[in-house]
Amino acid sequence: MTADVLLVEDDERNGTLIQLALEPAGYVLSWARTVAEARRLLAEHLPKAILLDLRLPDEPGHVVAREVRAMPGGDRVLILAVSASVLEANRRQALESGCDDFIEKPISPRELLARVRAGMEERVEAPGRVEERA
């Protein structure tokens, strides 16, 4: 089964919580704990959305956003940075690397679900915006 959402998160418990927020709503998650793992999964399948932690053990998370944007079809992926690193510099780096939005931890599961849903609907309804990006 292919995944709708790629979760890139090294904290087990934060990751479990994100699973609990999204899976009951019908999203299928694959979970990478490192940037290297994310690369492997992305090489197999490009998801509709990526939830990206920025502080990961091997490399900073924002490189995933940059790499996805450079892939064929990578512009259509919704990328949300979900991070406890909330300094202005972290936020700027995430957005400059191609993330669509920056979500600060902590976040309620309901709000996270709402943001993912809204972001994905926007992507589907506004393909023109995707073209403009390229």
Next chain:
Amino acid sequence: MTAPISSELDPRVAFLELARIITLDDPDEALVHAGRLAAQLTAAEHGRAVFDEDLFPDLTAPRRLDGTALETEAPLPPELRPVGGMGVQSWLAVPLYEADGRRIGLIAVANRLDGDFTERDEEVLSAFAVAVAAALGRARAVASLQDAHLQRQAFFGVISHELRTPITTIYGGSRVLRQSGSRLTHDARQQLLDDVAEEAERLYRLVEDLLVLSRTERDAPVVAAEPILLQHLVSRVVTAEQQHWPRARLRVTTSPGLPPVMGDSTLVEQVLRNLLSNAAKYAGAAGPIEVVAAGNEGWVEVRVLDQGPGVEPDALERVFELFYRGSEAPAHAQGAGIGLYACRQLVEAMGGSVWALPRTPVGAEFGFRLRAHGAEDEPAG
């Protein structure tokens, strides 16, 4: 200062001919460079020198400080050999001093337009050197303030991240339980409850470590000195920690008849908890973790021995630095390098010491020692 520079010239010679000011803000480099310059100057026909010899510790050339022409009598290393015939007719050099009296470099000028350098020139250049040194000092102070600002930013970034991560689980987990707890399976609900409890504990510990940090920022931590039986404390803490790290196997060995140590039991517990969680995080899956309490000439030592990836030799000291995080950290290891720093601060405040050692063939040893009660006069061996 507008004389044309010939591309044929050694840049150092051009430097001299232009009577340029040499201000080198790296002290070591300044000495090497100034040493080279002085070696060249020794070939000049006239000169004045007001720097003293130990400014150039590496320079083996003979030199006089009376301002008369100098001649080289002993061979110099090739890179310091005087450049003959390079057109230096007269020269003057004065040292640059920092406010604390440390020499940081040299100002040298060469080839006075009219005649030789005089004592008056020396006074002028010395006064100029004072102004230059003051400006350099201010530039350094600004740079160090900027560094401090960046460090402060980084510090709050790390702390904020470390606080928000467990809060995310507690905040989100409790919401899931409240809103949809009844729809979760029993196991999922139990897991979530455990996660929330564990992260609350992690948050509590982090705050305790941060308190140590804030105390050491102000002054030494305030510690109570009371006799503690480490063998009892170790058993109690290990039993409690085993609950937190179910996958790790913790084993305790204590020597019989250990004397009490002097310290603050709450803080000793914090130290041991940090060492154990460190071992469990990095090496919990690699094999049993042994905790050994033993006496050693007026001290009681507690050693936590794991079979994990170990510590790189050059990191053995650095692991106790604030925000140090090992490159071997597995993906699931949380933490920002605050725990071991807190350990060192606390143990040292209680008069003891901490250490990290490699083990053969694999693993690491983290330990601390505290003075046995009544052994205050023993040397800190």
